[in-house]
Amino acid sequence: KPRMYHERVVDHYSNPRNVGSFDKKDPNVGTGLVGAPACGDVMKLQIRVDDESGKIVDACFKTFGCGSAIASSSVVTEWVKGKQMEEVLSIKNTEIAKHLSLPPVKLHCSMLAEDAIKAAVKDYETKRAKSNSIEEAAPVKKAADA
Template sequence: MFSGKLFRAVCRTPATQSVLRQAVRTKYSDKLIEHYENPRNVGSLDTNDDSVGTGLVGAPACGDVMRLQLKVDENGIITETAFKTFGCGSAIASSSLATEKLKGKTLDEAAMLTNKDIAAELLLPPVKLHCSMLAEEAVKAAISNLQSKRLSASKTEVSFN
């Protein structure tokens, strides 16, 4: 049995790294690996901005937590997206892909993004489908948050007139 230090030292060798990379590539698609290794739109948008919607989903107890944000312009088009995900590579890749797919869409179009779309594009294995479900939930939660802000703002405007 390897000790922890010896195992970590062996795993750092170029030959072992190559074998590990090959093993990962046989289980996960190139697109999933690309989004995990180079995630797009990582970060935060201003939650106080009325044109920004924020969706926070997941459960810290199970390990995957996803915050996804979107910003719309005056025409209701999504111009910016951001996410922070604490979870596995599939959850990070699902978040990254979702933020890319949202840009340039209306809220109605964004609401049509499903976990099946994300899972199919990333070729998620069955045991990782919950990651795409979280991404869909986060998108819907961000849209709902933005709509709530807009409704609240319109009620405030009416009460001052």
């Protein structure tokens, strides 16, 4: 009987790491929510970032999708923990696919994980830029009130 999936896929699928959710409104949390047009599967990947160092201190995911997508997101949450945000932006879906020995038809599943981590970093940065501009704007407003 041919083995369809690599044992790492089976491992991450049957025992996914870091399944869960963080509070989306937490200023230290970045949320990436992406969908695969090819199959309609959806992946939510979240990171918790340390403001000072820009380091990802925690990550979690929820994936409504196939086994390869679940395994890909599980792997990525492990890879990003303890890394700098800039570092994880260079994670390529091909690395994930290689690690899991995904067949070509399952490449888009690993793409979902690459897109999700990028989206999570972007979300965090957007939030942070917004809160910075509020902090900067606050003294101006106070001065105007006075």
